[in-house]
Amino acid sequence: MSIISLCGKKPLRYFQGMDRELTIINAKIFAAHTPQGFLEDHFIKIGGGRILALGSMAAYGPGNCGKLLDARGALVMPGLVNGHNHAAMSLFRGLADDLPLMPWLEQHIFPAEARFVRPEMVYWCTKLAAAEMILSGTTTVADAYFHADEAAAAFTEAGMRAVAAHGVIDFPAPGVPDPAENVAAVEHFIDRWLGADLVTPAVFAHSPYTCSSRTLVRAKELARSRNVPFFIHLAETEAEKGMISDKWQGSPAAYLHDLGVLDERTVCVHGVWLDGHDISLLALSGAAVVTCPESNMKLAAGMAPVAELLSAGVRLGLGTDGCASNNDLDLFGEMDMCAKLHKVRSLDPAALKARDVLDMATVAGARLLGFADAGVVAAGMLADLIIVDLAQPHLTPFYGVDNLVYAADGADVRSVIINGRLVMEERRILTFDVAEVMDRVAAMARDVRRAAPGW
Amino acid sequence: MSIISLCGKKPLRYFQGMDRELTIINAKIFAAHTPQGFLEDHFIKIGGGRILALGSMAAYGPGNCGKLLDARGALVMPGLVNGHNHAAMSLFRGLADDLPLMPWLEQHIFPAEARFVRPEMVYWCTKLAAAEMILSGTTTVADAYFHADEAAAAFTEAGMRAVAAHGVIDFPAPGVPDPAENVAAVEHFIDRWLGADLVTPAVFAHSPYTCSSRTLVRAKELARSRNVPFFIHLAETEAEKGMISDKWQGSPAAYLHDLGVLDERTVCVHGVWLDGHDISLLALSGAAVVTCPESNMKLAAGMAPVAELLSAGVRLGLGTDGCASNNDLDLFGEMDMCAKLHKVRSLDPAALKARDVLDMATVAGARLLGFADAGVVAAGMLADLIIVDLAQPHLTPFYGVDNLVYAADGADVRSVIINGRLVMEERRILTFDVAEVMDRVAAMARDVRRAAPGW
Numbered sequence: 001m002s003i004i005s006l007c008g009k010k011p012l013r014y015f016q017g018m019d020r021e022l023t024i025i026n027a028k029i030f031a032a033h034t035p036q037g038f039l040e041d042h043f044i045k046i047g048g049g050r051i052l053a054l055g056s057m058a059a060y061g062p063g064n065c066g067k068l069l070d071a072r073g074a075l076v077m078p079g080l081v082n083g084h085n086h087a088a089m090s091l092f093r094g095l096a097d098d099l100p101l102m103p104w105l106e107q108h109i110f111p112a113e114a115r116f117v118r119p120e121m122v123y124w125c126t127k128l129a130a131a132e133m134i135l136s137g138t139t140t141v142a143d144a145y146f147h148a149d150e151a152a153a154a155f156t157e158a159g160m161r162a163v164a165a166h167g168v169i170d171f172p173a174p175g176v177p178d179p180a181e182n183v184a185a186v187e188h189f190i191d192r193w194l195g196a197d198l199v200t201p202a203v204f205a206h207s208p209y210t211c212s213s214r215t216l217v218r219a220k221e222l223a224r225s226r227n228v229p230f231f232i233h234l235a236e237t238e239a240e241k242g243m244i245s246d247k248w249q250g251s252p253a254a255y256l257h258d259l260g261v262l263d264e265r266t267v268c269v270h271g272v273w274l275d276g277h278d279i280s281l282l283a284l285s286g287a288a289v290v291t292c293p294e295s296n297m298k299l300a301a302g303m304a305p306v307a308e309l310l311s312a313g314v315r316l317g318l319g320t321d322g323c324a325s326n327n328d329l330d331l332f333g334e335m336d337m338c339a340k341l342h343k344v345r346s347l348d349p350a351a352l353k354a355r356d357v358l359d360m361a362t363v364a365g366a367r368l369l370g371f372a373d374a375g376v377v378a379a380g381m382l383a384d385l386i387i388v389d390l391a392q393p394h395l396t397p398f399y400g401v402d403n404l405v406y407a408a409d410g411a412d413v414r415s416v417i418i419n420g421r422l423v424m425e426e427r428r429i430l431t432f433d434v435a436e437v438m439d440r441v442a443a444m445a446r447d448v449r450r451a452a453p454g455w
Numbered sequence: 456m457s458i459i460s461l462c463g464k465k466p467l468r469y470f471q472g473m474d475r476e477l478t479i480i481n482a483k484i485f486a487a488h489t490p491q492g493f494l495e496d497h498f499i500k501i502g503g504g505r506i507l508a509l510g511s512m513a514a515y516g517p518g519n520c521g522k523l524l525d526a527r528g529a530l531v532m533p534g535l536v537n538g539h540n541h542a543a544m545s546l547f548r549g550l551a552d553d554l555p556l557m558p559w560l561e562q563h564i565f566p567a568e569a570r571f572v573r574p575e576m577v578y579w580c581t582k583l584a585a586a587e588m589i590l591s592g593t594t595t596v597a598d599a600y601f602h603a604d605e606a607a608a609a610f611t612e613a614g615m616r617a618v619a620a621h622g623v624i625d626f627p628a629p630g631v632p633d634p635a636e637n638v639a640a641v642e643h644f645i646d647r648w649l650g651a652d653l654v655t656p657a658v659f660a661h662s663p664y665t666c667s668s669r670t671l672v673r674a675k676e677l678a679r680s681r682n683v684p685f686f687i688h689l690a691e692t693e694a695e696k697g698m699i700s701d702k703w704q705g706s707p708a709a710y711l712h713d714l715g716v717l718d719e720r721t722v723c724v725h726g727v728w729l730d731g732h733d734i735s736l737l738a739l740s741g742a743a744v745v746t747c748p749e750s751n752m753k754l755a756a757g758m759a760p761v762a763e764l765l766s767a768g769v770r771l772g773l774g775t776d777g778c779a780s781n782n783d784l785d786l787f788g789e790m791d792m793c794a795k796l797h798k799v800r801s802l803d804p805a806a807l808k809a810r811d812v813l814d815m816a817t818v819a820g821a822r823l824l825g826f827a828d829a830g831v832v833a834a835g836m837l838a839d840l841i842i843v844d845l846a847q848p849h850l851t852p853f854y855g856v857d858n859l860v861y862a863a864d865g866a867d868v869r870s871v872i873i874n875g876r877l878v879m880e881e882r883r884i885l886t887f888d889v890a891e892v893m894d895r896v897a898a899m900a901r902d903v904r905r906a907a908p909g910w
Contacts, residue, residue, distance in 0.1 A: 093851075094858040098808040132848040297795035298861070300804040327861035328849045337792060340752035344796075349755040353553040393587040394783045394865075396548075396893045397900030403549040406753070406782035410849075411866030438851045445852030 020420050021066025022046040024387070026057060029377050030077035030401060032355065032363075037401030038075060046383040049420035053379055067422065073391035074414060077404070078375045079139025079384040080331040081365035083290035084231070084269045084319025087129035087143045087151060088122040091444055093323035095452060101237065101299055107453060109324055116448055117174040122147035123154050124440045129329060130158035131434045135427065136330040136410025139384040139418045142267070142290070142319070142369055144204035144231050146174035148189050152199045159423040159431040161384060163369050164193065165204035165231045168219045170211050183218045190226050198419060200228065200370065207233040208252045209243045213259055220261045227265070229370055232256070234268035234289075237301050241273045253278035262287040267368060269319065270295075271309070272302040279305065279312045288315040288368035291360075293338045295321030306342045307351045317365035318357065330410035335361050339405055354402035383420040386413050475875050476521025477501040479842070481512060484832050485532035485856060487810065487818075492856030493530060501838040504875035508834055522877065528846035529869060532859070533830045534594025534839040535786040536820035538745035539686070539724045539774025542584035542598045542606060543577040546899055548778035550907060556692065556754055562908060564779055571903055572629040577602035578609050579895045584784060585613035586889045590882065591785040591865025594839040594873045597722070597745070597774070597824055599659035599686050601629035603644050607654045614878040614886040616839060618824050619648065620659035620686045623674045625666050638673045645681050653874060655683065655825065662688040663707045664698045668714055675716045682720070684825055687711070689723035689744075692756050696728045708733035717742040722823060724774065726764070727757040734760065734767045743770040743823035746815075748793045750776030758800045761793070762807055772820035773812065785865035790816050794860055809857035838875040841868050 024044040031039045041057040045065045052065075096108035122145065133141055140161040143151055148166035155162035166186040167173060176185045186203055193201035203223040205211050211219070216232075223230035235241060235252045244252045253274055256262050264286030271289040274282070282289060291304045309316055318338060320329045335357045342352035363375030374382040389412050390398050416424040423431050479499040486494045496512040500520045507520075551563035577600065588596055595616040598606055603621035610617035621641040622628060631640045641658055648656035658678040660666050666674070671687075678685035690696060690707045699707045708729055711717050719741030726744040729737070737744060746759045764771055773793060775784045790812045797807035818830030829837040844867050845853050871879040878886050 091852065093862060094854045095852075097857040097861065098805050100804055104804070128848055128851060135848060294791075294795060297799040298804065300798040300802050300806070302802065303799055323862075327858055330849065330864070333788060333791070333864065336749075336788070337795070340749060340792070341796070341799075343755040344752040344758055347755045347757065349555055349559070349753065350553050351755070391893065393583055393590060393889060393893060394785065396583060396896055397546065397903070399549045399900070399904060402552040403782055406552065407548060407778075409785070409788070409864050409866065411864065434848060438846065438848060441851055445854070448852070449854060 020047070022069060022417065022420065022422060023065040023067070024069045024071050024076055025060065027071035027387070028075040028390070029054065030075060031377065032359070036399065037355065042076075044076060044377070044385070046417065046420050049383055051377065051379050051381050051383050054377065069387070069415065071387050073389065075388045075390055076377060076385055077388060078362040078377060079386045079416065079418065080137050080361045081317065081369065081375065082133060082138045082141040082319055082329065082331055083267070083317030083365050083369070084292055084321055085129065085141050085143050085329065086145045086322030087141065088117065088125040088145050088147070089322035089324045090129045090132070091116065091121060091125045091441060091448060093327045095324065095448065097327070104299070112448060112452065113174070115451060116444065117146065119147045119150045119175070121444060123150040124437060124444070126151045126154035127158060127432065127437045128441045129323070130155055130160050131429055131437060132329045134158065134160065134416050134424050134429055135413065136332060137386040137388070137413035137416065138329065138331055139386065139416060140366060140369065140371065140374070142202070142229070142231065146176065148201070149192065152193055152196070152201065156196070156198055157432055159198070159418055159421055161198050161418055163200045163202050163229055165202035165229065166190070167204045167206060168211060168215060169206040170215055182215065183222055186219070187222055190222070190228060194226060194228075202229040202231060204231045207236075207240065208255055209240055216256070216259055216261055220266070223265065229265050229267055230261070231267045231269060232261070234271055235273040235278070236270040236296070238273055251275065251278050253281050257281045257285060265370070267317070270301070270304065272296055272304045274305055274309070276308075279308055279314065282309070282314045283312045288317060290317040290319045290368070291338065292319045292321040293341050294334055295325040297337070297341065299325050303341060303345045306338070307346055310352070310356060315364060315368045316360050317368050318360045331361055332404070332409045332412070335405045354405040357405050358401065383417055385417045387415040388412050389414045475502070477524060477872065477875065477877060478520040478522070479524045479526050479531055480515065482526035482842070483530040483845070484509065485530060486832065487814070491854065492810065497531075499531060499832070499840070501872065501875050504838055506832065506834050506836050506838050509832065524842070524870065526842050528844065530843045530845055531832060531840055532843060533817040533832060534841045534871065534873065535592050535816045536772065536824065536830065537588060537593045537596040537775055537784065537786055538722070538772030538820050538824070539747055539776055540584065540596050540598050540784065541600045541777030542596065543572065543580040543600050543602070544777035544779045545584045545587070546571065546576060546580045546896060546903060548782045550779065550903065552782070559754070567903060567907065568629070570906060571899065572601065574602045574605045574630070576899060578605040579892060579899070581606045581609035582613060582887065582892045583896045584778070585610055585615050586884055586892060587784045589613065589615065589871050589879050589884055590868070591787060592841040592843070592868035592871065593784065593786050594841065594871060595821060595824065595826065595829070597657070597684070597686065601631065603656070604647065607648055607651070607656065611651070611653055612887055614653070614873055614876055616653050616873055618655045618657050618684055620657035620684065621645070622659045622661060623666060623670060624661040625670055637670065638677055641674070642677055645677070645683060649681060649683075657684040657686060659686045662691070662695065663710055664695055671711070671714055671716055675721070678720065684720050684722055685716070686722045686724060687716070689726055690728040690733070691725040691751070693728055706730065706733050708736050712736045712740060720825070722772070725751065725756070725759065727751055727759045729760055729764075731763075734763055734769065737764070737769045738767045743772060745772040745774045745823070746793065747774045747776040748796050749789055750780040752792070752796065754780050758796060761797045762801055765807070765811060770819060770823045771815050772823050773815045786816055787859070787864045787867070790860045809860040812860050813856065838872055840872045842870040843867050844869045
């Protein structure tokens, strides 16, 4: 087996500001192009934030490549990419479940947000979400919320790769009391964070029904001017379809297309209520869709036409949405739910294959966020990798990688490497004090519970 | 807070053949009747296989009640009840995924079963399934397969409570080469196991389309004569509905009703293709339904009318089905999938509440299997309990027990008590050597893979 080795001739650009080196040995490695989806007995050398070399253990020469991780009995795969989250909303996990959308929003989530969303809350609750995501194998997240400076700081300190999108909405919002300043606030945020190591700043226009046409166009112009991703909730509920149809005589997707907002840096989140024409518009414009099946199921929003989007060539990612409507951030569970939901929706067990969902949660999800060099275990790629322990009853036997979707869960992830740095080792997070974060959030939750109605 | 204490005056019948005593302290305990679903700071005393006493820690007096477990930061809840499994099929976990039903069965599962299902295979693969179930918080399983003596022995050695149902089918089957002997084989099996401590023997008639009317009636008569549960796959696919309609001019449920097979000891598994009349027949007869949402989704069988069954008063349990069509046995994931699926199916977020699903997976599931005294954390009940670690990011905050459905997973279970015996402690199974079982099954899986087509 050939080795693509950069280890001897380290390209300088890989090492700017970084001196971490790691070598993983005795690993199964994820390999989408093989029948089983993995290769046995490999080593991987990591330095400067990237995969420097990999190959069969038969060709492994120890050398001085830093810390050694023995992955015997485990599989090394690309870290998972969460295409949509509102990380700080972890504070509201399970605050109000099993309710119709409007009472849920109006009697629980909106009042709780109005009272409790503060910079400090966003910082600590985003860190809690980062802990949960790292512990369940997510290495990159697209987050969408307010007080985005605090979110970006939390991800940076956690050592997670993040696209931190600052919210735009035509109402008073956390940190942006005057809606006339909504786009300007995001502009300042972007300019503070452009060029950061782990964080990509971005724009999050809340939805076609909470932003005016003018706001949507200005927000997209800002995103274009800085060449950053533009996120928007799109066609989540049937009610939204009705609202847009009333004001624009068309679907939410057609409305965005008419405004000129759809292009290859636009990420439409949810996309539940899309018809064939909408799917064509998305495919032609190059806009991507991030589906959030668990949130759509829990809120009974509907089932997105994921198989149809895939057939039409629309770029697809997978997201958890925030904890308030999921109620967790485990992408292993999300992959399972996604694959199974779309089989039963179409009454076709071949409809959405495990491999399709793995692609959405890794390389395709990374690319639609703008990371062209992530999501594949190959030399030169970003070293965002997770080590999954297969030596467990529920992963025995392991005929192939389908069981990462249908049988694994987040707790099977032993170690996590992000940007070449060991962020979690044997389920211990190395970058920050998780117990402190849980204590801080639990204290805030006691205040929430005291204030919440009906308890 | 009152204490219902039996600890001082141990009733003799609780102690026949048992001398294990355990006391859990500092626990949150599951309490379905409270707003949050749990109570803080409780102790539980266990002896003779039952809960002897429980109460607030303020009223706790140490005494000599055996081994002490400190559950600070954790929740004690009833062990989960898996209403349908084919445990030995764990050998085929992920052997063939994402295939239409007929190629899946005919080109993969049936040939693999014909070649590899042997008494030794059933013994080891059932033990593997027992390990997976214990590790994910299941304390009782209804298993349905062949070579049921080996399955029953495996569950006994694992220390799991099991209803072991021996298969009846009008074809040559593992251990029953002559279909004329199918009911007699089950009769002998039942008579060997009736009265066993942990295992309840039972009858599993495969389906209305693989058993003749005569076989179904004889199998049910056998179950009645021994007063044991009778299981049958019912209305799993639309194709089955067509087959039964062709031969009986009615639905599968109406067919069973006409044969006199439906009563309160009959457990119908799947129940996907049921109409309003079928649901009435089930409700009136007292027959129970075990739904297996993940399997029904993965094989694209359809979505069972679970909310309608619940409204009609049909007793409902939750099952994983076998690993070949799931591909795991984690009932925490199954609860999540079940609640979310039925919300989106009915476009009503209040359709199937977390509490409904918790009920199905605990007390309701236990009762429909014949265990009237299980599934509730209360004095006098069977001590089938699990300790769930809440001190984790994905379970923070913990406003209420809904998050056991929407955020927890099997790996959160720290310790498991079955029949008063500590079977798993801090994720280590105490009753058997799990590594040996994984090795044995992995060796069999290598043979399966060599023999399987298309690899």
